[in-house]
Amino acid sequence: KRLVVLVSGSGTNLQALLDAIADAGVDAYGAEVVAVGADRGAVEGLARAERAGIPTFVCRVKDFADRDEWDAALAEAVAAHEPDLVVSAGFMKIVGKEFLARFGGRFVNTHPALLPSFPGAHGVRDALAYGARVTGCTVHFVDDGVDTGPIIAQGVVEVRDEDDESALHERIKEVERRLLVEVVGRLARNGYRIEGRKVVIQ
Numbered sequence: 001k002r003l004v005v006l007v008s009g010s011g012t013n014l015q016a017l018l019d020a021i022a023d024a025g026v027d028a029y030g031a032e033v034v035a036v037g038a039d040r041g042a043v044e045g046l047a048r049a050e051r052a053g054i055p056t057f058v059c060r061v062k063d064f065a066d067r068d069e070w071d072a073a074l075a076e077a078v079a080a081h082e083p084d085l086v087v088s089a090g091f092m093k094i095v096g097k098e099f100l101a102r103f104g105g106r107f108v109n110t111h112p113a114l115l116p117s118f119p120g121a122h123g124v125r126d127a128l129a130y131g132a133r134v135t136g137c138t139v140h141f142v143d144d145g146v147d148t149g150p151i152i153a154q155g156v157v158e159v160r161d162e163d164d165e166s167a168l169h170e171r172i173k174e175v176e177r178r179l180l181v182e183v184v185g186r187l188a189r190n191g192y193r194i195e196g197r198k199v200v201i202q
């Protein structure tokens with residue numbers, strides 16, 4: 001299967017995918033990363049792709065007249081690589097109608113909290129501020145809400161008394177990377193169907 005991965009930052013989730021695919025081999029893993037896209041230039045996630053010899057593209061909101069045009073351009077850039085699955089791995093933009101029309105049902109996101117708790121851009125900070133004693137990460141399909149799509153898998157992380165946002169986020173990301181690698185591989189190898197809010201991996 002062909003994966004396009006979207007990033008906005010450090011790209012450690014992308015790296016985990018690249019490492020897992022390199023270790024297992026494309027056939028055994030069931031998928032390969034054919035392109036990496038970002039909504040900004042000069043991020044470490046793009047550099048990781050370049051080091052791995054994977055084509056990259058950048059699609060910046062400010063280069064387009066409005067959000068819909070950006071969304072259509074992003075969809076077009078992704079479609080050019082003919083992906084079976086698109087993975088948002090720390091991609092910090094909400095996609096629009098056009099993107100979802102083309103990739104809905106095969107667009108996977110990873111979020112650093114146990115949805116439906118703490119959606120949005122500050123899932124780690126919000127869980128900490130709320131006083132939650134457990135949090136974690138959620139791999140889910142993207143729908144037209146913010147972090148509201150059908151859940152595929154979740155991982156739990158305990159909050160420690162001494163945690164600040166960055167310490168907690170680092171522990172979440174260790175779980176998140178393993179979960180994402182496992183989930184994407186299973187989706188790619190086994191196939192799946194989405195029944196309402198339930199994701200059934202065959």
Ligand code: GRF
Nearest residue numbers: 010011012013090110111112
């Ligand atoms: C992840 O925790 C992701 O869930 C969040 O941002 C982080 C991205 O990390 N939205 P990286 O860029 O994969 O290192």
